[in-house]
Amino acid sequence: MLSALYQDAIVNRYRFARLPLLAIAIAAWCAVAPCQTSTSAFSGVPQGATSHIEQGLGRFQMPASGLGTAGSARTDSSREIPNTFRGWLNRGLLDQKQILVAPFRKKNLKWDALFLAGAGTLIAYDEQAARAVPKDWENASHLASNAAIVATGATLGTIFIHGLKTDNEHAKEMGYIGLEALANTFTIYTATQLIAARERPFEGTGEGSFFKNHSVNTSFPAGHAMFTFAMASVVAHEYPKPWVKALAYGAAFTVAGARFTGRNHFPSDLMVGSLFGYLISTHIFHSHCKAGLSPACHPSDSE
Numbered sequence: 001m002l003s004a005l006y007q008d009a010i011v012n013r014y015r016f017a018r019l020p021l022l023a024i025a026i027a028a029w030c031a032v033a034p035c036q037t038s039t040s041a042f043s044g045v046p047q048g049a050t051s052h053i054e055q056g057l058g059r060f061q062m063p064a065s066g067l068g069t070a071g072s073a074r075t076d077s078s079r080e081i082p083n084t085f086r087g088w089l090n091r092g093l094l095d096q097k098q099i100l101v102a103p104f105r106k107k108n109l110k111w112d113a114l115f116l117a118g119a120g121t122l123i124a125y126d127e128q129a130a131r132a133v134p135k136d137w138e139n140a141s142h143l144a145s146n147a148a149i150v151a152t153g154a155t156l157g158t159i160f161i162h163g164l165k166t167d168n169e170h171a172k173e174m175g176y177i178g179l180e181a182l183a184n185t186f187t188i189y190t191a192t193q194l195i196a197a198r199e200r201p202f203e204g205t206g207e208g209s210f211f212k213n214h215s216v217n218t219s220f221p222a223g224h225a226m227f228t229f230a231m232a233s234v235v236a237h238e239y240p241k242p243w244v245k246a247l248a249y250g251a252a253f254t255v256a257g258a259r260f261t262g263r264n265h266f267p268s269d270l271m272v273g274s275l276f277g278y279l280i281s282t283h284i285f286h287s288h289c290k291a292g293l294s295p296a297c298h299p300s301d302s303e
Helices: 003-017 018-030 050-059 083-106 106-131 134-166 169-196 223-238 242-261 267-288
Strands: none
Touching: 083 106, 083 169, 083 267, 106 267, 134 169, 134 223, 134 242, 169 223, 169 267, 223 242, 223 267, 242 267
């Protein structure tokens, strides 16, 4: 028994010994990831239950009006749908610039530290958590995650098509902002996938080693969760009714949970992916929404 306890102590010591290196690695990834993009109050659950979360995420942000310097404020024209390729390109590049600069803003450094601490702690226990998942949960988990992400995408697409056919401004805005959110999410996802190069729970030794698999189909960050949260955030912000929020974010959390029980990702992959997707999408919404269409688009967003 004493021998077993000694071995456990050695394992835990090794796990925490990796933490500083992993934190440094995550900090490097933040250079290409929106650790602090513009957010409004988190609206995934009823308002009364999220007052403290809302206060925190309200400060975990990047101003939607620009980079916070004189002359960089967004004008009302940036909220109009571009009608040229150049217009879309310029709008996309400005969004990417704001997303990439966000982690280095002085007021966001404390949130960077909190993010790194949370991600680093999860990484320290990733292997232990992944090994505890029964293998016979895989099939049901894959079905659940696929169903939830398809349902979310179909909802977004159906409303967008309806908006185009009926010339409904609100529905069209949701579609265009949804596409922009997914495009911006994809660029960040691709960069972090190539840099992190993390093995999945069933690959290699099962430890989730970084810098091993340089492709865009690796474990970190979790892509399904990242894209589903991006879509869910758009839906929940455009139509911020309690039942819409519950369905949208419920589907996103279903995807994240099922990707873990399906042994596709480690907990830290899902935490980072979910946050990135939500924050990127929320920034895009507040940067381009038109006041008067969605109650979540406040007049201050246009300033």
